[in-house]
Amino acid sequence: MTGRRWAGTARPPTRRRWARSGSCSRAGLTSARSSTRRSARCLDYDEARGTDLAQTLDAFCATGQSVTNTAQALQLHVNTVAQRPARIGRLLGESWREPERLLEVQIALRLLKVSKGQPRR
Structure with missing residues (x-):
């Protein structure tokens, strides 16, 4: 099995390499960490309750x-x-529905589910 190549190296990029390359800013990393922590609250809430x-x-x-479509997809009542x-x-903060923030939340939830071994659906 061959290793995956990352921009001419055999290793995946680390935070330091990403930051040096200009592909990721410190603010972006902070935002991603924050979204992951908040999204973890949602999963923790689910497990606890x-x-x-x-x-x-x-x-x-x-x-x-x-x-309406969510209720149909999950086979739940609309209310x-x-x-x-x-x-x-209340768990993620009131700004979670803003497009940029919602994308961060979706990505963070997927990453958390993968790391905990949960199937997508």
Whole structure:
């Protein structure tokens, strides 16, 4: 099996190499860490209470932030799904629905799920 090549090296880029190359700023790394920590709150909340906020968030994003389509996709009542974004907002911060922030949250949730060995859906 051959190793994966990263920009002429055999190793994946580290934070230091990314920052040196100009591909990633310190502010971007801080924002990514913050999003990952906040998204972890959502997964921790699910584990502690037996809820599916992370799954709801994933479906909510996949359906274009439509409560009705999310409810259909998850086979839940619309009112149940309608209450969950407020709970997610309390965990992630009220700005979680802004496009840039929502993308960060989606990426962070996927990374956390992969690191915990959870399937995508």
